[in-house]
Amino acid sequence: MEVAGARGYIYPDKELDREEGQVIEEVKANSQGVIPDPDGWLEEELERNILLTTVDALINWGQRSSLWTVICFPACCAFEFIAANGPRFDLSRFGMEILRASPRQADLMITAGTLTWKMAPNVRRIYNQMAEPKWVIAMGACAISGGIFASSYNVVPGYNHIIPVDVYVPGCPPRPEALIHGIRMLQNKIAKKSILKKG
Amino acid sequence: MLTNYGYIGLYLIVAVLFTLFMVIIPIVLRFLKIVPSHPNPIKNATFECGMETIGKTWVQFNFHYYFYALIFLALDVLVVFLYPWAVSLRALGISGFVMILILIFIVFVGYLYAWRKKVLEWK
Numbered sequence: 436m437e438v439a440g441a442r443g444y445i446y447p448d449k450e451l452d453r454e455e456g457q458v459i460e461e462v463k464a465n466s467q468g469v470i471p472d473p474d475g476w477l478e479e480e481l482e483r484n485i486l487l488t489t490v491d492a493l494i495n496w497g498q499r500s501s502l503w504t505v506i507c508f509p510a511c512c513a514f515e516f517i518a519a520n521g522p523r524f525d526l527s528r529f530g531m532e533i534l535r536a537s538p539r540q541a542d543l544m545i546t547a548g549t550l551t552w553k554m555a556p557n558v559r560r561i562y563n564q565m566a567e568p569k570w571v572i573a574m575g576a577c578a579i580s581g582g583i584f585a586s587s588y589n590v591v592p593g594y595n596h597i598i599p600v601d602v603y604v605p606g607c608p609p610r611p612e613a614l615i616h617g618i619r620m621l622q623n624k625i626a627k628k629s630i631l632k633k634g
Numbered sequence: 635m636l637t638n639y640g641y642i643g644l645y646l647i648v649a650v651l652f653t654l655f656m657v658i659i660p661i662v663l664r665f666l667k668i669v670p671s672h673p674n675p676i677k678n679a680t681f682e683c684g685m686e687t688i689g690k691t692w693v694q695f696n697f698h699y700y701f702y703a704l705i706f707l708a709l710d711v712l713v714v715f716l717y718p719w720a721v722s723l724r725a726l727g728i729s730g731f732v733m734i735l736i737l738i739f740i741v742f743v744g745y746l747y748a749w750r751k752k753v754l755e756w757k
Contacts, residue, residue, distance in 0.1 A: 537683040563676040
């Protein structure tokens, strides 16, 4: 995944528009292919010893029990996430009641909703700012494939064109139960992680 | 007496060790490759989060704010002095009253000066 460095400041409106258009076109041209899901390490067999297993168990327990979500919800699936985070479905049971406004403090990006190419550079920027280890849940039909807007010229056909996705949660929008199931799946995935695997 | 100083010394040692330990933990974890490290230019930037600013960010504040701040400071200090005086008004007597009058006069001259310079008018 290529990363754009810092740009100089531009003042006139026309040049700002041109610059933004260039960035968007660049991202669009470079993201036609799908980024493969980071799950290759799941099948890797490891020689484990008891010390390593214990360290892994401890670290994975810590990481999966405190998944903090970055506030990056471009569209309407965010409401289902809000419902899931509310008292009825109560995401804080899984240690993730905290939403971080700063991606530097977040582990998990729940990509809720339609992504336009105009927004794509910003989503990638937020993903790049997140600290390691970071995880992505693609929530809803639009996040998986572009949904009903997939044929539009300006909709990203799936977040996996922009960022690597760990778990896909189908639905339009998915119910909070579905989202919680996806989160449980992500937690199971984190539980399989080892410090020896390149995760 | 000496034991008390001993406790303070112990506290100091524990504090320094704890601080050093906290600084060294991430370095050791990084060295053991337990902490994953995938740096990229955006993550390493000092800019914390969100979008880069678009357009001009060198905003100029109106110079009037400065005048207002100065007048506020003068009157603020006046109030700070008036309160303790008003609390012990009877004890200080007439001499305290005269001193406060002098203080108010000094601040009032500055206020009048600002008024004459049309600081209080918003243009």
